[in-house]
Amino acid sequence: MIRVSKLADSVKPSATLAAGAKARELKAKGIKVFDFSLGEPDFNTPKHICDAANEAMAKGETHYTPAGGTAELKKAIAKWYGKTYGFECGSEHVLVSNGAKHSIHNVLAATVGPGDEVVIPSPYWVSYSDLVSMTGATPVLVHTRIEKGFKMSPEQLQAAITPQTRMLMLNSPSNPTGAVYSRAELEALVDVVLKHPDVTILSDEIYEQLCYGTAKPTCVVTLRPELRDRTVTISGASKSYAMTGWRIGWAVAPAHLVKAMDNVQSQETSCPSSVSQAAMVVALESPESPKCVAAMLKEFAARRDVVCKLLTAIPGVKLFEPEGAFYAFFDVSSYFGKAFGDKKVTDSMTFCTTLLEQAHVNLVPGAAFGAEGFVRMSFATSKDEIEGGLAKLKDWLANAT
Known part of the structure; x- marks a missing residue:
């Protein structure tokens, strides 16, 4: 067997990429997943930028x-x-x-x-x-x-x-x-x-x-x-x-x-x-780029407002209202020690894995960011996804015993 180096053995896989991989596994089985794990804009790259790439290839800049x-x-x-x-x-x-x-x-x-x-x-x-x-x-x-x-x-x-x-x-x-x-x-x-x-x-x-x-x-x-x-x-x-x-x-x-x-x-x-x-x-x-960035920012801001409104309405959730980027980082520690069906949540990792398994909502555990007790949600997705996913989260939390 090839021996793995100490360096490679000490490096943890990216928590955000790992969360995204779990969501894809469920999606491959035909399950609807509300995936809020990856920090990736859901917009396509603006057309004028893509056109520049095509032009570069046509000119042989490869x-x-x-x-x-x-x-x-x-x-x-x-x-x-x-x-x-x-x-x-x-x-x-x-x-x-x-x-x-x-x-x-x-x-x-x-x-x-x-x-x-x-x-x-x-x-x-x-x-x-x-x-x-x-x-x-x-x-x-x-x-x-x-x-x-x-x-x-x-x-x-x-x-x-x-x-x-x-x-x-x-x-x-x-x-x-x-x-x-x-x-x-x-x-x-x-x-x-x-x-x-x-x-x-x-x-x-x-x-x-x-x-x-x-x-x-x-x-x-x-x-x-x-x-x-x-x-x-x-x-x-x-x-x-x-x-x-x-x-x-x-x-x-x-x-x-x-x-x-x-x-x-x-x-x-x-x-x-x-x-x-x-x-x-x-x-x-x-000159087209600032217009495209402004349009995306406007949509992110609208999504942020929806996220903040819905999360603050969920009992036991403590939200930090984001001022930039496209993430909501919120405290769910009030649910630690509670049971969801046959699963007991003890930390941010078990919270996220149980939520994904039972409600098919994908968040990233705060422990990966050095903040146990919290979870991260990316709102770089549509308002329909946000509203549907947070409704599922709220219903799932209401069943805690």
């Missing part, structure tokens, strides 16, 4: 590109940050990768290793801690509370930093909570970081164009001049442009770090898809 991305796309990304946030950077500060997850891996692989610590506010996206652990570094989780808006305070951050700390990972708007840090809240956090010369900030801003009401995105690197040399900004195509399968993400960072990450990526995967890169240039530069 070959290897430079490992870190085409000059055209890197220039378009740098230009977008200048136009959107007033952050002026050049192509030498941009690395294009196979999705934002790959970008995060590149950053960690190029900056941290055994003996280092990475501070992560919890709840956190399921992959953060495992991506850190894969480098040999140690994730240091800082637990936040629903009463505090799931936001880490400067005092909590200061207490978590040790001589071994090398990085702070931030995510606003947040997956799974939908929390959006205000500019002032982020300024308070970065001022703590600036007191510690060896600490870098990795700011995952993949949901930046999906904010609701008065919530506004903040590009962290723009908060203080000193942050240009201390911050890596992560974003990508997946969420705002409904381009999950195109696998395009990027990191914006100091030039020397981009070069190091480029070396890592060149050995791991070579280059991102040439066709996807050509389409991404159009996604960033076409």
Whole structure:
């Protein structure tokens, strides 16, 4: 038998992908499943972006590109940050990768290793801690509370930093909570970081164009001049442009770090898809794109309102009202210890597995995000699905004994 490495044996499968796989198994048996597990927009990629991909293929742009991305796309990304946030950077500060997850891996692989610590506010996206652990570094989780808006305070951050700390990972708007840090809240956090010369900030801003009401995105690197040399900004195509399968993400960072990450990526995967890169240039530069993003955001906001209305009407459920992204993160711990038929729910995992088996509603356990007692629901699906699924959830909870 081939022996599995310690690294592979220590890595947990993605909880969101695992939940999606279970739902597909039931669907394959002809069972109607209300699947709220995956963080993927249900919209098709806008037509003008698809047309750009077809044009690129017709022109023969189907070959290897430079490992870190085409000059055209890197220039378009740098230009977008200048136009959107007033952050002026050049192509030498941009690395294009196979999705934002790959970008995060590149950053960690190029900056941290055994003996280092990475501070992560919890709840956190399921992959953060495992991506850190894969480098040999140690994730240091800082637990936040629903009463505090799931936001880490400067005092909590200061207490978590040790001589071994090398990085702070931030995510606003947040997956799974939908929390959006205000500019002032982020300024308070970065001022703590600036007191510690060896600490870098990795700011995952993949949901930046999906904010609701008065919530506004903040590009962290723009908060203080000193942050240009201390911050890596992560974003990508997946969420705002409904381009999950195109696998395009990027990191914006100091030039020397981009070069190091480029070396890592060149050995791991070579280059991102040439066709996807050509389409991404159009996604960033076409005047049609902001209209498409605005239309999707409007629909997400309407779905969010439906979700909040229906969840707050369910007894025993405590909801954090999301300010960004497309997730509802809610406390179901009042149902722990109760029986549903012949099954007893004891934690978020048994809650979700029993709910899927009995009511065919698929949620992701909060334990996967570092927040036992909670579950995550993606509302990147139709209003009919949302209303039908939450009606099933409410009925199922009413049968608890």
